[in-house]
Amino acid sequence: MDINLKKDKEKKIVKEMILLYCKKKHKKNLCNECNEVLQYAYKRITNCPFTKEKTFCSNCKSPCYNSKMKEKIKTIMKFSGPRMLFYHPILVIKHLFLNFKK
Numbered sequence: 001m002d003i004n005l006k007k008d009k010e011k012k013i014v015k016e017m018i019l020l021y022c023k024k025k026h027k028k029n030l031c032n033e034c035n036e037v038l039q040y041a042y043k044r045i046t047n048c049p050f051t052k053e054k055t056f057c058s059n060c061k062s063p064c065y066n067s068k069m070k071e072k073i074k075t076i077m078k079f080s081g082p083r084m085l086f087y088h089p090i091l092v093i094k095h096l097f098l099n100f101k102k
C-alpha cells in the first residue's frame, strides 16, 4: 500500500473514533478537548517514520504519544474501537488497538 494512503487511512479512522467518542460522551460534534487529541494524533501519524516498515504502529518503538495524550487516546480507542469494527476492516482496528494496549 502507498505510504501516504496508509497514513490517510489511519487519520480517517482516528478522526471517526474521536468523533464518535465526543458525540457519545460529550454530546458534541468534536469539542475543543477532543479536537486537541485529534490534532495531536494527526501530527503523530504524519511524522511517524515507521509507517513503511511496520503494519501501522503496533510494533513501533518510537514514543509517539506523550502520556497525557496517550491516556486520552487510549480511552477513546477503548470506547470507539469495538464500535468501529462495524465500519472498518478488522486489521486496521487491530493495529490501532495494539498500539495502545501496551
Ligand SMILES: [Zn+2]
Residues within 6 Å of the ligand: 021, 022, 023, 026, 028, 030, 031, 032, 033, 034, 035
Ligand atoms: Zn469531546
